[in-house]
Ligand code: ATP
């Protein structure tokens with residue numbers, strides 16, 4: 001397999017190609033290692049696409065590993081949600097692993113480290129450890145407990161495990177170099193005492209292994225070839241390698257890339273959890289959330305998300321991607337496959353004076369002009385209709401080609417209609433518009449070559465159904481919601497208009513669809529039937545407007 005080449009080229013794939021060429025590895029195995037302390041978000045999607053995508057490109061495989069070393073914050077709910085979201089994106093792992101399954105092995109390895117004189121039990125508390133660590137410009141100081149004998153360390157570590165000491169009273173630390181220019185190498189903590197129920201190991205342990213100690217060891221045990229992670233771990237790589245080298249374990253290659261940041265959203269799980277816990281949103285799958293399940297409910301497709309991840313590519317330099325690019329990818333995908341329907345969001349009554357009362361005509365409407373195979377459906381026309389309120393103006397400016405007194409427009413798929421009158425209430429609001437129709441323009445085309453500039457969507461007042469439509473805007477009003485002044489909180493940057501619920505009038509075909517089905521509401525945007533959708537109470541979410549605000553090289 002050493003001559004396998006991928007079509008895509010980026011620094012990660014180039015590194016893998018090089019490793020296969022020079023024989024460092026003869027196959028590719030990656031892993032995606034989430035901590036089950038929250039739901040996956042669009043940033044994770046980038047990591048998933050890289051880990052699964054790169055392995056697949058080289059004929060390799062990918063593990064899913066729950067990096068669960070933090071008992072207080074993890075749960076089975078998250079483990080299940082993570083699996084569901086990765087499957088929904090369309091990826092399959094070969095093995096499902098839990099860091100917590102290695103607790104016994106990690107404990108034995110720690111004992112091995114003590115016996116090698118490479119680890120010691122330290123009585124400094126967290127503040128003291130920080131103090132002794134030094135800074136980027138000053139070396140650290142050795143802990144006074146650094147030179148304990150192997151026997152004493154073995155006894156104390158055993159006592160730590162058996163619950164003799166209070167939380168935080170002691171730690172097990174690696175003995176490396178307190179003067180190292182890399183702070184991560186200044187005797188990092190391997191174990192802490194923490195009495196918390198772990199969602200998988202329960203109360204079996206009161207000491208828990210630290211992330212750095214666990215992560216590389218798990219990578220090694222699983223036979224990972226390329227441990228792809230985000231840039232903040234670049235400075236941890238020497239430690240990753242020190243642990244495995246010291247223990248004589250198989251060594252994967254860690255490679256770092258820049259994490260994804262998106263405008264108008266926050267990506268830290270801590271912040272997303274706060275939005276959920278404090279009811280700023282309706283759960284992790286609220287359609288305004290940048291979580292995978294939130295995006296799904298908003299109307300995003302796996303294809304759009306994967307396309308987005310492919311377009312943003314991968315680099316070593318931090319950048320913030322325009323949220324509009326994500327929307328652009330969705331629009332492109334749904335344009336190809338969303339069924340077109342007519343829904344009036346802000347209804348204004350139109351009466352066709354010369355159309356017979358009680359008559360209903362059924363017109364053929366194409367489901368998707370981009371896809372003839374999508375077929376057609378029937379839509380009912382009758383004397384009383386609804387159009388959008390802003391498709392009519394009493395006194396329009398020049399260049400307004402929609403309906404106004406004396407003007408003729410096309411009603412999509414139906415007829416040309418001409419406005420002959422309108423009524424207003426005492427405040428001057430238009431309450432109904434009167435038109436006449438031209439029977440010779442059936443289907444929406446005129447034989448005499450008469451042109452109209454405006455085309456409106458509409459629904460039959462007699463046959464339409466009421467549907468709840470949830471209109472979403474960005475969750476945050478500020479491009480970078482994390483930017484707050486001292487003493488302020490990112491929640492102050494929430495957009496107060498991020499959700500508006502309206503009742504719309506829709507063509508009757510929307511009475512029988514399935515939750516998750518995508519539609520283009522003509523002239524409005526792409527919408528999806530919400531999980532709350534029932535035939536008795538149809539509910540749709542606005543995924544994205546038709547108008548594209550994304551500009552390449554903006
Ligand atoms: P948080 O700090 O919000 O909890 P995390 O990075 O700790 O996020 P993990 O569950 O540890 O979240 O992440 C699993 C994997 O996804 C890691 O390899 C991590 O580097 C990657 N990842 C997380 N966030 C992003 C992001 N914004 N862009 C790209 N990859 C990410």
Ligand code: MG
Nearest residue numbers: 033034035067
């Ligand atoms: Mg993490």
